[in-house]
Amino acid sequence: MQGIVSLLDGADRERVEQLWDELRQTFGVRGIHAKRFPHFSYHVAEEYDLPRAKQALEALAKKTRRFFAQTSGIGVFTRKDPVIYVPVVRTEEVAAAHAKIAERVGPLAMGTNEFYADEIWIPHVTIAEGDVDILVLPEIVRRLGERNFRWEMPVSNFALIRATESVQEVCFRYEFEG
Numbered sequence: 001m002q003g004i005v006s007l008l009d010g011a012d013r014e015r016v017e018q019l020w021d022e023l024r025q026t027f028g029v030r031g032i033h034a035k036r037f038p039h040f041s042y043h044v045a046e047e048y049d050l051p052r053a054k055q056a057l058e059a060l061a062k063k064t065r066r067f068f069a070q071t072s073g074i075g076v077f078t079r080k081d082p083v084i085y086v087p088v089v090r091t092e093e094v095a096a097a098h099a100k101i102a103e104r105v106g107p108l109a110m111g112t113n114e115f116y117a118d119e120i121w122i123p124h125v126t127i128a129e130g131d132v133d134i135l136v137l138p139e140i141v142r143r144l145g146e147r148n149f150r151w152e153m154p155v156s157n158f159a160l161i162r163a164t165e166s167v168q169e170v171c172f173r174y175e176f177e178g
Contacts, residue, residue: 001113001163002047004057004101006069007173008038008125012153019127026143027136029128036168037161040069040088040123042101046111048160054172056104057158061174064100064158067093071151074144075124082132084140086149088123093155098123101158 008016016038023029070089077083088094098121106112115121128140159173 001044002171003041003044003161003163004048004053004105005039005041005159005161006097006155006157007159007170008040008153009156012151013038015151016125016127023128023140027133027140029132029140036126037170038125039159039161040125041116042098042121042123042158043105043109043116044113045109048105048110049108050160050171053105053108053160056108057160057172058174060100060104061158062177064097064176065178066154066156066176067097069094069123069153069155071125071149071153073149074127074141075122076137076141081130082128082134082137083126084128084132084137084144085124085126086151088125090123094123097155097158 007013020029020036070091071086072089073087075085075087077085098118102116102118127144132140155176157173157175160171162169162171
């Protein structure tokens, strides 16, 4: 699986990593901790034509200005193995970045994940995935529900990450220059 993302840096990265540590220590949620970089995704596919995707992302980053993304609350994607996340508000800037990625990099994808289609895409920062016990989920949500998840995060890059069962790696990353 591969994805086009914006990686979180500095204090925002630390904040997410601290949440991962807390959920691991308190609830035994380890699935996300060892194999992830804090980020939010614009597009996900089985694979991309990497040389062409690299060129497209580099060109797009050169034209894109740094912006801020806001978050609000927590959410849960319901399924057999639930995913707990912090929703990223779909502002004009976030939606524009998503549209540009879909237009320029989407055609270079094979096996596109349908949940990243414009009409249903929910931008988010994943904080628990893979081993969330459904019986412990209400307790996790209750604990997180007491917190302020209104964050403002600088968004300054596009990256392509590749994930396997055990690890996630950054294939390439481009800083915004616009």
